[in-house]
Amino acid sequence: MTKEEVLQLIRQGESFRLEAKKAEKEVPASVWESYSAFCNTDGGVILLGVSEDKKNKELYVSGVEDSGKIIQSFWNQINNKQKVSDNLLFNRQVYALSFEDKDVVVIEVPRADRHYKPVFINDNLFAGTYRRNADGDYHCQREEVKAMLRDQADITLDSTIIENVDWQELDKDTIYRFRMRFRNLKPEHVWNTLDDVEFLLKVGALKRSSDAPEVHPTLAGILMFGTEMLITNEYPNYFLDYREIEDGNRYTDRVFSASGDWSGNLFDFYFRIVDRLTSGLKVPFQLRNGLDRIDDTPARSALREVLANALIHADYHGRRGVVIEKHKDHVIISNPGALRITMDEALEGGISDPRNASVFKMFVLVDVGERIGSGLQNLRYVWGQMGLEVPVLRESFSPDRMRLDVPLENPVTNPVTNPVTNPVTNPVTNGSNVDRNREYNLSEKQKIVLSYCAEARSSREILSYLGVTYQSKNLKQYVSDLVEFGFLMPTIPDNPSHPGQKYITKVSLHEVSGIS
Numbered sequence: 001m002t003k004e005e006v007l008q009l010i011r012q013g014e015s016f017r018l019e020a021k022k023a024e025k026e027v028p029a030s031v032w033e034s035y036s037a038f039c040n041t042d043g044g045v046i047l048l049g050v051s052e053d054k055k056n057k058e059l060y061v062s063g064v065e066d067s068g069k070i071i072q073s074f075w076n077q078i079n080n081k082q083k084v085s086d087n088l089l090f091n092r093q094v095y096a097l098s099f100e101d102k103d104v105v106v107i108e109v110p111r112a113d114r115h116y117k118p119v120f121i122n123d124n125l126f127a128g129t130y131r132r133n134a135d136g137d138y139h140c141q142r143e144e145v146k147a148m149l150r151d152q153a154d155i156t157l158d159s160t161i162i163e164n165v166d167w168q169e170l171d172k173d174t175i176y177r178f179r180m181r182f183r184n185l186k187p188e189h190v191w192n193t194l195d196d197v198e199f200l201l202k203v204g205a206l207k208r209s210s211d212a213p214e215v216h217p218t219l220a221g222i223l224m225f226g227t228e229m230l231i232t233n234e235y236p237n238y239f240l241d242y243r244e245i246e247d248g249n250r251y252t253d254r255v256f257s258a259s260g261d262w263s264g265n266l267f268d269f270y271f272r273i274v275d276r277l278t279s280g281l282k283v284p285f286q287l288r289n290g291l292d293r294i295d296d297t298p299a300r301s302a303l304r305e306v307l308a309n310a311l312i313h314a315d316y317h318g319r320r321g322v323v324i325e326k327h328k329d330h331v332i333i334s335n336p337g338a339l340r341i342t343m344d345e346a347l348e349g350g351i352s353d354p355r356n357a358s359v360f361k362m363f364v365l366v367d368v369g370e371r372i373g374s375g376l377q378n379l380r381y382v383w384g385q386m387g388l389e390v391p392v393l394r395e396s397f398s399p400d401r402m403r404l405d406v407p408l409e410n411p412v413t414n415p416v417t418n419p420v421t422n423p424v425t426n427p428v429t430n431g432s433n434v435d436r437n438r439e440y441n442l443s444e445k446q447k448i449v450l451s452y453c454a455e456a457r458s459s460r461e462i463l464s465y466l467g468v469t470y471q472s473k474n475l476k477q478y479v480s481d482l483v484e485f486g487f488l489m490p491t492i493p494d495n496p497s498h499p500g501q502k503y504i505t506k507v508s509l510h511e512v513s514g515i516s
Helices: 003-012 031-040 067-078 142-150 172-185 196-203 219-225 228-234 266-278 298-313 343-348 357-365 375-385 444-452 459-466 472-484
Strands: 018-021 044-048 050-052 059-061 094-099 102-109 130-133 136-139 206-208 215-217 240-246 250-256 322-326 330-336 392-396 401-407 488-490 503-505
Touching (some): 003 018, 003 059, 018 031, 031 044, 067 094, 067 102, 172 219, 219 266, 266 322, 298 375, 343 392, 392 459, 444 472, 472 488
Antiparallel strands (some): 044 102, 322 330
16 A cells, blocks of 8 residues: 555545554554454455544644654564464565654554454454444354354355254255256257256256265255245255345235245245346347247346355355345345455356256256356446436345345436547535546546435445445545545535545536536
8 A cells, every 4th residue: 555545545434444543652452453354354454653633533633752662563463373373474565654743653454354354353253353333343243153164165064064964854846947947958968867866966956975874955955946934944044035125125926935835945035036137127028939039138037146145155054044125126035145256256257166966967057146256246237228227235144144235216317428529627626625627537437436426425335336346445546536626525524534424416416517
């Protein structure tokens, strides 16, 4: 980070991604809580030698006495396994910057790879694991720690054999429907000649016991072909819920796994709701192989893909279940479980790391979820081409949960097709020392921000919409600079670092040629 980027962080105040410590003479003990929290959440920056003015609650550079000594002490402690479970830092991520003869130690903490989570301190897994929220560092609950431990494994847990369950307890009708779909899609496949047991062994729904010839379901087999009662015996928090909502909270249609009038498993849930979910998007009526309607328009295909993603990536040990809410103008798809990759990797696509790899395999065999790893990227691209607001993915913790908001209406002018070629005179100085007559040449992405922020947006939403990483240089370029030059206005101007802070376009769009 440059000095200007650090100063910008200091001006913004402590946040989800920034922790400041006075640390005048030594590394404070609370640094390790923040290190654990950033590693286990989404990364962040720790500044040593930055204090808070108790009167106005603003941060300022107070400096450390001996930055070299503090950095050496930091390295000594972070490499002590009794202090920290894992050192995830490189030398380049810990350094000192000088501000008018006052040194600040900068520690850039990355988001930990799932194989290293949880990162904990004081040699205590459950008492020493932290995460970050808008209010600072918090101590993780046991279920959060257990979820991180489950995600460490390279062989996903859904391949586990459940030896106390007989395979014949699986739902025979679901097995029949799965095989019928497989046969119609792949009529020449050699597996079509197998009996049910051998077929389910091939797809990963069954396994043979290690010390006996009997076969038993895997967790994936129970999720895909079990009954709701059988599934909840293994996953007590398991719940699937599809709701169509009008007029506030009034349901016009609902499908949920505990209703008792259908199996309640993943396979049947997907095919019970997929047409409901994608209805309203016009497609020609055609049939493929006499079985399935051809509905592979880009929009319907993208929606089907993100539905499959939610089922494949869900942590079925987690709370609240998989919930899909279809409103008139938007769809919300949420599932238990945190990201197994970074947010940037999820948005950029191309990386496949399903939480339930055996479930993924079975869905792919019947042409569902074949674009896993690029489904979100494809959805965002298709929605951009349609002139709709780009879907927003959010990650939350305690409990771990992913939420995808997909707009269905409210089309916006695609700002990429309407570039602004003329520089814009700064209309408002927002109380700063900026020259009112100074011209500011907006970049193409900054123009996109102004169009997007016709409604109030958070900084994370802005950067996510642009498809850029959430880091200080992008915050400065696409948020702070636009605020400084009067194009954007914070919705909570008296508290710039407020966790609920959003930004709205301050100028009339007709003042900026080509945006509206």
